[in-house]
Amino acid sequence: MRVLLYFEGKKMLEKSGIGRAFEHQKKALESAEIDYTTDIKDQNYDILHINTYGINTRKVIQQAKKQDKKVIYHAHSNAEDFQNSFLGANTITPLYKKYIIGLYSLGDHLLTPTPYAKRVLQEYGIQKPIDVVSNGVNLAQFYPDKQKEQKFREYFQLSDEQKVIISVGLYFRRKGLMDFVEVAKKFPQYKFIWFGHISLYSVPKEIRRIVQYDHPENVVFPGYIKGDIIEGAYSNADLFFFPSYEETEGIVVLEALASLQNVLVRDIPVYEGWLQDRYNCYMGRNNEEFSQLLEGIVEKRLPDLSENGWQTAQNKSIQHIGTQLKSIYETVLS
Incomplete structure (x- = not known):
């Protein structure tokens, strides 16, 4: 089993919570001895694990689907936490919500960090399987x-x-x-x-x-x-x-x-x-x-x-997160 961890816009997001979550994921996979790559050019993988929402994300997912790869989408964000953030965010929140629903719906399986975040996505009408996995802490x-x-x-x-x-x-x-x-x-x-x-x-x-x-x-x-x-x-x-x-x-x-x-x-x-x-x-x-x-x-x-x-x-250690991700990966592949 090999995983491609995809993170678009690393320089822009590395200081954010999503950036830290991505670093935690890498450590978690290492602790669970899961082989992974972060190189999008490396096509030798079984599962595409998406973390971000950039303009290239849809293309990366479509490419994976063509190769019969499994796609896990890590839903770090929703319309609720996009509001009251960037300049003009409230104006475009309805469009942002529609955009991320479209992206999340492309995944075979979704991950959210809390039961609350899972509930928000279900209220959006997303029908995909959703597991709760904390972002973890070192x-x-x-x-x-x-x-x-x-x-x-x-x-x-x-x-x-x-x-x-x-x-x-x-x-x-x-x-x-x-x-x-x-x-x-x-x-x-x-x-x-x-x-x-x-x-x-x-x-x-x-x-x-x-x-x-x-x-x-x-x-x-x-x-x-x-x-x-x-x-x-x-x-x-x-x-x-x-x-x-x-x-x-x-x-x-x-x-x-x-x-x-x-x-x-x-x-x-x-x-x-x-x-x-x-x-x-x-x-x-x-x-x-x-x-x-x-x-x-x-x-x-x-x-x-x-x-x-x-x-x-x-209960939210990196090692614990690694064990959870390994179990979910195996379930998705099977």
């Missing part, structure tokens, strides 16, 4: 490391006493960036750091304005940072605050859980079945609730849930 990479934590604090020149709240995501309204800044205004004594980057020309002007200058002094937008600094931030911060309105899973949430970090998220359907309020995370519905919970967590007036969160992340 547990070893995000386990707390004192040296990484020291690099994080030195990079941002943080005193030992400074309380820090972090988030990770593209500069999208959907990600809750505006709410993150509004909550930060209530706590000038805390440092708020939003990791992530996308061209400011591609987002609405109100988001551009906030990132460039219209935010309080205690909020920092350092851009895209990888490696020891952000990994140290995950575990060393006092809280991971992710007020996103819509996700298909949220890899950054998995990374925070794997870092033994307390997590505060918005109470949205995507977390049903794997995150539980007051057990392995905290959930709020608006900025007033976020503010109350945030202060209680940071000042340790609320219970530390990081151990339960870490246990949740164990």
Whole structure:
């Protein structure tokens, strides 16, 4: 069994959740000892595993079909998480929805990262078999490391006493960036750091304005940072605050859980079945609730849930994902 992992537009998407999911897939296949290639010119494969939605995708699928190859489509996105993202996204969302339904329907089998994401596709009327497979998390990479934590604090020149709240995501309204800044205004004594980057020309002007200058002094937008600094931030911060309105899973949430970090998220359907309020995370519905919970967590007036969160992340390891993918591949081939 040999798999072609197809990822169109790698340079544009490598800093996104889809980009990280693709890297996790490669590691998962390696852990399960599944032979794979990412070279589209290499036609020696049995299964085409599609991850993206570019203009060449349909042609690649059609070519595979002509050769009687099986096609698995990894449905990382839907119309709901396309809204409130790029400049003009809301205007073209109906067209985007029609476009991805057409592409997904070409697959023999679909994968989604959560039961919620599966339900959305079924509500679209897609009739293909759908399996739920988490995007996974590299547990070893995000386990707390004192040296990484020291690099994080030195990079941002943080005193030992400074309380820090972090988030990770593209500069999208959907990600809750505006709410993150509004909550930060209530706590000038805390440092708020939003990791992530996308061209400011591609987002609405109100988001551009906030990132460039219209935010309080205690909020920092350092851009895209990888490696020891952000990994140290995950575990060393006092809280991971992710007020996103819509996700298909949220890899950054998995990374925070794997870092033994307390997590505060918005109470949205995507977390049903794997995150539980007051057990392995905290959930709020608006900025007033976020503010109350945030202060209680940071000042340790609320219970530390990081151990339960870490246990949740164990079930979504790269190795576990590899085992699931191997089973699905074998089923599709048979």
